[in-house]
Amino acid sequence: MRSIDTEPHERAPRLSAGWLPEWGRWCGLFVGRVAARGTLLRGGSWSVREISPISRRAGLGGYLSLFALATFVLLFYPVAGSIQPLHMDMGISAALIETTAWLICIPCLMMMWRMMQVLEDRLPHVVLRAVLLLLVVFFAVERLTVVVLGLFFLHPSIQELVWIQVVSALIVAGGAAAAFPHIRGVKKTLGLALHEQARFLAAMESSLDDFYIFEGVSDGSGKITDFRFGYINPAAERRLKVSREVLLGKILTEVRPYMLASNLIERYREVVQTGEPLTCEVYIDDERITATWLNIQVVKLGDGIAVTSRDITESRRMAEHVQYLAHYDQLTGLANRTLFQDRLHQAILRARRYKHRVALFVVDIDHFKQVNDTLGHAAGDKLLVAAGKRLISVIRETDTVARMGGDEFVIVMPDFKSMEDVRHCGLLIAKRASEPIPLDDHDVKITLSVGVCTFPDYADGEDDLFRNADAAMYKVKEGGRNGLYVYGEDAVTRSDSEMGLSENRR
Numbered sequence: 001m002r003s004i005d006t007e008p009h010e011r012a013p014r015l016s017a018g019w020l021p022e023w024g025r026w027c028g029l030f031v032g033r034v035a036a037r038g039t040l041l042r043g044g045s046w047s048v049r050e051i052s053p054i055s056r057r058a059g060l061g062g063y064l065s066l067f068a069l070a071t072f073v074l075l076f077y078p079v080a081g082s083i084q085p086l087h088m089d090m091g092i093s094a095a096l097i098e099t100t101a102w103l104i105c106i107p108c109l110m111m112m113w114r115m116m117q118v119l120e121d122r123l124p125h126v127v128l129r130a131v132l133l134l135l136v137v138f139f140a141v142e143r144l145t146v147v148v149l150g151l152f153f154l155h156p157s158i159q160e161l162v163w164i165q166v167v168s169a170l171i172v173a174g175g176a177a178a179a180f181p182h183i184r185g186v187k188k189t190l191g192l193a194l195h196e197q198a199r200f201l202a203a204m205e206s207s208l209d210d211f212y213i214f215e216g217v218s219d220g221s222g223k224i225t226d227f228r229f230g231y232i233n234p235a236a237e238r239r240l241k242v243s244r245e246v247l248l249g250k251i252l253t254e255v256r257p258y259m260l261a262s263n264l265i266e267r268y269r270e271v272v273q274t275g276e277p278l279t280c281e282v283y284i285d286d287e288r289i290t291a292t293w294l295n296i297q298v299v300k301l302g303d304g305i306a307v308t309s310r311d312i313t314e315s316r317r318m319a320e321h322v323q324y325l326a327h328y329d330q331l332t333g334l335a336n337r338t339l340f341q342d343r344l345h346q347a348i349l350r351a352r353r354y355k356h357r358v359a360l361f362v363v364d365i366d367h368f369k370q371v372n373d374t375l376g377h378a379a380g381d382k383l384l385v386a387a388g389k390r391l392i393s394v395i396r397e398t399d400t401v402a403r404m405g406g407d408e409f410v411i412v413m414p415d416f417k418s419m420e421d422v423r424h425c426g427l428l429i430a431k432r433a434s435e436p437i438p439l440d441d442h443d444v445k446i447t448l449s450v451g452v453c454t455f456p457d458y459a460d461g462e463d464d465l466f467r468n469a470d471a472a473m474y475k476v477k478e479g480g481r482n483g484l485y486v487y488g489e490d491a492v493t494r495s496d497s498e499m500g501l502s503e504n505r506r
Contacts, residue, residue, distance in 0.1 A: 204231075204233045205233055205234060207233060207235060208235055209235060209308050209309065209310045210233070210235045210236040210239050210294075210307075210308065210309040210310070211231075211232075211233040211235065211236060211306070211307070211308050212229070212230075212231065212232055212233075212236055212306070212307040212309075213230040213231035213301060213304065213305075213306050213307075214227035214228060214229060214230060214252060214268070214304050214305050214306075214307065215227065215228045215229075215230045215302075215303070215304040216228075216272055216302075216303035216304045216305075217251065218303070224269055224272045224273070224303065225269075226251055226252060226253055226265070227251070227252040227265075227268065227304060227305065228249060228250065228251055228252065229244075229247045229248050229249060229250050229252065229255070230248070230304065231244075231248075232244040232247055232248070236309075239288075239289060239309075239311075240288050240289070241288060242288075252265070253265055256286075256288070257286075258284060258286045262282065262284075264282065267280070267298075268298060268305055268307075271298045271299070271300050271305055272300055272303065272304070272305060275300050277297065277298060277299045277300075278296070278297070278298040278299075279295075279296070279297050279298075280295075280296055281293060281294070281295050281296070281312065281316075282294055282296060291313070292311060292313050293311070293312045293313045293316045294309045294310065294311060294312065295309065295310045295312045296308070296309045297309075326338060327339040329402075329403040331381055331384060331385065331403075332384055332385050332388035332403050333388070334388050334392075334401050334402055334403045334409070335400055335401065335402035335403075336402060336403065337402065337404055337405070339400075339402065340400065340402035340404070340410055340412070341462070343400040343402075343412050344358075344360065344400075344412050344462050344465070344466070345462055347412055347414040348455060348461065348462055348465075350414065350415075351414065351415070351455060351456070352456075356414065356415045357415070357416060357454055357455060357456065357457070358412065358413065358414050358415075358416075358454065358455040358465070359412075359413040359416050359422045359425075359452055359453070359454045359455075360410065360411070360412060360413070360452065360453055360454075360455070360465050360466060360469040361410060361411035361413065361425075361426060361429070361450055361451070361452050361469065362408065362409075362410050362450070362451045362452075362466075362469040362470050362472070362473040363391065363408070363409040363410070363411065363429065363448050363449070363450050363473070364407060364408050364409075364448065364449045364450075364473055364477070365383075365384075365387060365407040365433075365446055365447075365448060366446065366447045366448065366449055366477075366481040366482060367446075367447075367481075368380065368383070368406075368407035368446075371383055371444065375439060375440075375442065375444075379439045379440065379442075382439050383437060383439060383444060383446070384403070384407065386437045386439075387407075387409070387433060387437075387446070388401065388403065388409065390432050390433055390435075391409060391411065391429060391432075391433075393432065394425065394428050394429055394432050395411060395413070395425070396413075398414060398415070399411060399412060399413045399414070400412040410466075410469075411429075413425065419454070419486070422452055422454065422486065423484065423486065423493065426450045426452055426484040426486075426493075427484055427493065429448065429450060430447070430448045430450055430482070430483070430484060433446055433447070433448045434446065434447060434448075447481060447482035448482070449473050449474075449476040449477050449481050449482065449483065450473065450476065450483070450484045450485070451469050451470060451471065451472025451473030451474070451475065451476060451484075451485050451487065452469060452472055452484065452485070452486045452487060453465050453466075453468035453469035453472055453486075453487040453488075454486075454487070454488075457488065458487050458488045468487045469487060471487065472485045472486065472487040473485070475492065476492050479492045
């Protein structure tokens with residue numbers, strides 16, 4: 001190590017003119033890289049971009065350049081107590097030189113520290129930069145020691161400065177020795193962190209599900225009020241039909257007003273406040289996502305959230321279709337036996353609770369077999385569809401029409417006012433059905449046999465009610481068809497329509 005009293009102007013020529021442009025080029029590359037990385041960090045800390053080998057070399061070269069500048073200043077500009085006789089003839093005060101040295105050294109140290117944070121993704125680079133930083137810290141400790149001694153009017157000699165250097169070196173070496181055992185752990189931790197980050201990015205970038213990371217936006221009191229886009233995977237880009245570069249850093253409710261209209265933003269805030277994950281299905285139909293069912297899973301991530309969403313529109317449609325097939329007749333679209341039993345059960349429960357009455361109609365088409373035999377099964381199916389529509393046209397919205405199978409239908413009429421209403425409805429059903437039904441090039445007239453039973457007058461539950469209504473319908477069949485019989489009464493009420501089935505060719 002050279003003596004502190006070496007003249008600065010004798011060492012200055014070592015900093016050649018050709019070196020300065022090269023240093024400037026390295027620093028320019030470094031500053032540009034840091035600025036680019038800083039933008040990524042502010043716009044969204046999750047980035048899939050990698051630092052190129054050229055950028056790594058540029059960063060390391062800039063680091064070495066800063067180190068050279070800092071050590072040059074600290075080595076070859078002696079402290080104030082030793083340079084005063086040397087520079088008085090140059091008209092430059094020792095304090096000015098000391099201040100200039102520190103103004104150059106401190107920014108170099110700050111930029112080196114910043115570079116360590118930005119480029120600390122390869123262990124050899126980390127170790128090299130740490131060693132260089134320790135050397136600069138050593139020189140800084142040396143100078144600070146001399147400055148402190150100068151404050152107490154102690155001006156060390158050259159021999160004393162050597163001892164100061166030795167002590168400073170021992171302090172820095174001791175710190176490095178204490179930190180050295182942790183380097184292996186740092187290497188392992190850094191490797192695992194990089195591996196996990198690479199796995200995370202690979203999984204999210206290739207995922208077919210939409211994935212978002214939202215950073216919390218708090219008010220003055222620290223309460224989370226909104227969220228900011230921090231990461232979006234390609235699937236989410238396609239869903240929102242916008243590039244992620246446009247969305248990163250934007251406020252969620254400003255980009256997606258739907259979050260406020262659906263109150264979904266409040267549920268996101270609850271996840272952050274309580275830490276409880278959220279799983280729900282939402283229907284979205286706005287300017288970005290049209291007519292789509294999404295399954296959303298939200299978990300807390302720091303002061304923000306991680307959101308995974310999946311399009312379940314087709315599965316919902318399939319489930320609804322299966323549900324429809326399970327509860328509705330495929331031919332007529334009327335309720336089937338399963339839905340009828342549920343509606344009847346609910347009607348009985350309400351009637352018991354509110355002291356109401358329920359009427360059950362069992363309707364059968366007279367001589368339906370003749371239609372199938374003479375006109376064919378296709379015509380018979382059309383006749384069943386037309387009959388179902390006519391039954392619906394004469395009942396209330398609160399009533400239920402169901403097809404039990406074949407040519408038999410049932411009607412559940414809850415909360416009727418009087419038996420006269422029941423008889424009127426039964427006769428209206430028979431009359432409406434008697435109107436000609438066009439089937440291809442034929443007009444077909446049908447008649448109906450209708451049996452009725454009421455709860456709780458003549459039945460204690462669903463089974464009794466259906467059995468008695470069915471018996472009433474068969475009583476009409478036995479009496480010549482085309483009529484209405486109310487269970488518990490004496491006679492069958494005949495319809496004014498012509499009995500049986502008649503066919504008129506157009």
